[in-house]
Amino acid sequence: MKRRLQWIYRQLHRHLGPQGWWPAEDTFEVIVGAILTQNTAWANVEKAIANLKAQGLMSPEALNTLSLNELAELIRPAGYYRVKAARLKPFLEYLLREYQGNLEKMFKKPLGALRKELLNLHGIGEETADSILLYAGGYPIFVVDAYTRRILHRHGLARESATYQEIQAIFMENLPKKVDLFNEYHALLVATGKHFCRKRPGCEVCPLKKDLGQTLTSS
């Protein structure tokens, strides 16, 4: 397993290069993006973030002055905009209440304790929590998404029905727990998943394995 995971990482990195995640100017923007990108293409999220920045609202204090409806309208391009407005609010209130809006304070909390706090917030599930912890907080935790599960499954490294925690454990128990590695690995899986892992007719069982090999050796 260790060798397989290392091999996949090296191939992806060699082929696709450094991904430079997270695409944001500061840690608060990372968190907003993490919530807005739930089941949504990043291009749509960018429009929503641009709206907020254009209004000078990319801070916990400023964002929290908006009503639910005002917030929803601004993030509309991100899709699920009413849901996501209702998911941003609890985080903003939590951040302001518990840490005076100061993310550095929040990220002083130990990984496990902070993860529990984030998961308690309405609208933050495991992937969003781990994205915040890794990409904004710099904690060594591996982010699992739909691509990650699909890719491991098609490589025969995990059951299709494997839980989030099972997939996460595969990476964390078989790789050095390094922030930079986890950062880059997840970003690479997303980048390649987009191109080679979509379900489609005629794609027998593991197009990724084949496509990956072909693509990597052909360029």
Place this chain on the structure above:
DNA sequence: TGCCAGGCCGGGT
């Protein structure tokens, strides 16, 4: 035109 995108929640089995 239709399918899918860097999930999560609430209600039902």
Place this chain on the structure above:
DNA sequence: ACCCGGCATGGC
């Protein structure tokens, strides 16, 4: 403990 429907815009 799972399974499912709902949530929505924008790109290919």
